[in-house]
Amino acid sequence: MLAARFHAPDRPLALDDVPVPEPAPDEVRVRVRAAGVCGTELHFTDGLYAPSRTPMTLGHEAAGTVDAVGSAVTGWAEGDRVAVYYYLFCGSCRWCLRGRQNLCLTPRGVLAFAADGAFAEQLVVPAHCLVRLPDELPFEAAAPLCCAGTTAVHALTEAAVEPGDVVVVLGAGGVGLAAVQEARRRGGVVVAVSRDDARRSAARSAGAVAAVSPAELADTVARLSGGQGADVVVELAGVTATLELATAVLGRRGRLVLVGYSADALTVSPLGMVVAEQRVIASVGNTLAELEQAVALAAAGQLAPPVAGTLPLTQVNEALDRLRKGDVAGRLVLTP
Ligand SMILES: [Zn+2]
Ligand SMILES: [Zn+2]
Structure with a gap:
């Protein structure tokens, strides 16, 4: 599959051909249909901070369809429309138990920071990181909810x-x-x-x-x-x-x-x-409940982070260049 990966700062993302990831028993694989381009991406490419390993697939705003489910996953089936909570929380630490998954002490990873992210045709996340998308919410509108909204x-x-x-x-x-x-x-x-x-x-x-x-x-x-x-x-x-x-x-x-x-x-x-x-x-990120709230608000027409344009994944570096110039009014969304 195609993935836009960070190898080193001050270089364009590489469009790499990588193996399709396989979900562990408690994970799902998502076919990414839309991935928002956040200003945080520039923090990596411009060297403010580095992902936990390289190469790393960037992107932490993902909406798509369930593509495969792990053997222990219940409640999700292939084809379900989903938004992804990018903080791959543990679910059992003191902050997760308080519903503050954004402060999880032992996350499995964070998309783009410490787990391969959304700028790819597929990604794998724990099943508890999925939020169901109503049919009326297009993927391009849903992806920017995952961070911006x-x-x-x-x-x-x-x-x-x-x-x-x-x-x-x-x-x-x-x-x-x-x-x-x-x-x-x-x-x-x-x-x-x-x-x-x-x-x-x-x-x-x-x-x-x-x-x-x-x-x-x-x-x-x-x-x-x-x-x-x-x-x-x-x-x-x-x-x-x-x-x-x-x-x-x-x-x-x-x-x-x-x-x-x-x-x-x-x-x-x-x-x-x-x-x-x-x-x-x-204020850092958001809780899982707040992503659910954002999706509900969007479905009700009360929250709609403006989409400045959609581009194919292959134009990811063009999207990053436009964002760096600061003249993008809203989110650019990639469609892998
Ligand atoms: Zn972001
Ligand atoms: Zn936790």
């Missing part, structure tokens, strides 16, 4: 957004546009921030009352909050410039939700944060 659901759940909250979303890529939709659904007054005009336009379509450049943010938040500052800032870039912007516009009891990251540091004034009783919340 559910990451947004998790971040805004952690932020405890309430109706009327002024919510700033810093960054309007795949996760950012889904965060705009989800914040809006929860009744937030959403301000999106992007340097890119097409992304600002996409953010307005996703439900932002304002979509502005970084330089316009402070005035916009002041106007919409009556000078009180933002109740929530969802930070998706994680670089010094946007972190400083985030803390500058945060209001009393404001929640700064860190989703994006880089090698840059977050610098805050304890005095400023304490007197305003602000909180910093870190």
Whole structure:
């Protein structure tokens, strides 16, 4: 089968012909029909971090059909339409038992990080990582739910957004546009921030009352909050410039939700944060229940991470180049 694999940083992914993987007794094999291209892919190709081994098939947003089931698997059959939870959780550690599979202490792997991922014709995962897709949800719409959509659901759940909250979303890529939709659904007054005009336009379509450049943010938040500052800032870039912007516009009891990251540091004034009783919340990925929730919201037409285009798997490097340039308004989806 064809697989787009990472061999080393600063090199295109290789289109390798690899053996079709066989499921273990508790695993299923999925025929990948759509695979979203996430910004995290660039963290590998650009050398911010390395997968646990090389070569590694990248991609952690997979939707497709069950292709083969292990001997001990019940409840799934060939042809079932599924989305894949990319964190291959153990199911028995203290965090899995609390429903926080994103914090699993002993995962079998994580797609693209420590298990071959979605940029392939087939992949193998534990059966408990599957979420059933309703027939009306196309694979191309479902794949971006697996990271972009559910990451947004998790971040805004952690932020405890309430109706009327002024919510700033810093960054309007795949996760950012889904965060705009989800914040809006929860009744937030959403301000999106992007340097890119097409992304600002996409953010307005996703439900932002304002979509502005970084330089316009402070005035916009002041106007919409009556000078009180933002109740929530969802930070998706994680670089010094946007972190400083985030803390500058945060209001009393404001929640700064860190989703994006880089090698840059977050610098805050304890005095400023304490007197305003602000909180910093870190949000990583999503739980299995939140992927199920994202699929249900999508089926109900309430969450739809915009798809910027679909390409065959063979054009994966072109997709990564477009994403690196920062001019993709939504998710690019590969169709292996
Ligand atoms: Zn992702
Ligand atoms: Zn676990």
